[in-house]
Amino acid sequence: AQKITQTQPGMFVQEKEAVTLDCTYDTSDPSYGLFWYKQPSSGEMIFLIYQGSYDQQNATEGRYSLNFQKARKSANLVISDSQLGDSAMYFCAMRGENYGGATNKLIFGTGTLLAVQP
Amino acid sequence: DSGVTQTPKHLITATGQRVTLRCSPRSGDLSVYWYQQSLDQGLQFLIQYYNGEERAKGNILERFSAQQFPDLHSELNLSSLELGDSALYFCASSVFPLGPLTDTQYFGPGTRLTVL
Numbered sequence: 001a002q003k004i005t006q007t008q009p010g011m012f013v014q015e016k017e018a019v020t021l022d023c024t025y026d027t028s029d030p031s032y033g034l035f036w037y038k039q040p041s042s043g044e045m046i047f048l049i050y051q052g053s054y055d056q057q058n059a060t061e062g063r064y065s066l067n068f069q070k071a072r073k074s075a076n077l078v079i080s081d082s083q084l085g086d087s088a089m090y091f092c093a094m095r096g097e098n099y100g101g102a103t104n105k106l107i108f109g110t111g112t113l114l115a116v117q118p
Numbered sequence: 119d120s121g122v123t124q125t126p127k128h129l130i131t132a133t134g135q136r137v138t139l140r141c142s143p144r145s146g147d148l149s150v151y152w153y154q155q156s157l158d159q160g161l162q163f164l165i166q167y168y169n170g171e172e173r174a175k176g177n178i179l180e181r182f183s184a185q186q187f188p189d190l191h192s193e194l195n196l197s198s199l200e201l202g203d204s205a206l207y208f209c210a211s212s213v214f215p216l217g218p219l220t221d222t223q224y225f226g227p228g229t230r231l232t233v234l
Contacts, residue, residue: 033219045225050220105163
């Protein structure tokens with residue numbers, strides 16, 4: 001079974017600083033994808049970044065980067081130059097690719113609430 | 119704006135009632151997914167449709183059902199509602215039914231259901 005663990009219920013960061021949100025995962029699938037989504041207080045889920053298990057390089061998207069350590073089964077999100085608008089709940093999710101019975105469903109962690117302070 | 123639309127945005131109803139949530143996927147996406155976000159269960163996958171056919175089922179109650187229409191919009195029907203069904207219901211869409219791992223799911227704004 002697949003599982004995503006986010007151990008930080010809440011985090012604070014000062015504006016303009018960088019912050020790392022932790023995500024560890026467990027899967028027996030030979031290949032898988034890891035996703036981060038942002039959920040502001042308005043409620044919508046916004047896709048941020050994707051990392052494939054066989055990708056040679058860590059994913060980056062603007063101020064977002066993913067610190068992917070396959071051996072440790074971790075996929076931490078790094079937000080650089082934090083802005084007030086980054087205050088939100090952040091979810092790590094994964095999709096597995098297995099042989100037979102595979103689905104596209106996403107498995108989500110419990111989320112980390114990030115507060116950016118001026 | 120993800121391109122996925124959901125209506126209504128808010129829904130307040132009473133126990134025992136039936137409601138229908140509607141979702142229109144992004145242009146070009148053929149797969150639609152429904153997720154439920156509640157305080158006690160977190161974000162959970164309910165069901166997936168691709169091009170009108172059910173493709174995968176998750177933790178969906180028998181009181182809940184869904185369908186996808188020829189124009190690809192989808193509806194989630196919730197019946198005999200209970201207090202515990204109060205949650206945020208998301209629709210997401212993607213291109214493929216079971217595509218490459220890069221096939222990202224884009225979420226709609228959600229429908230917040232309150233059962234009184």
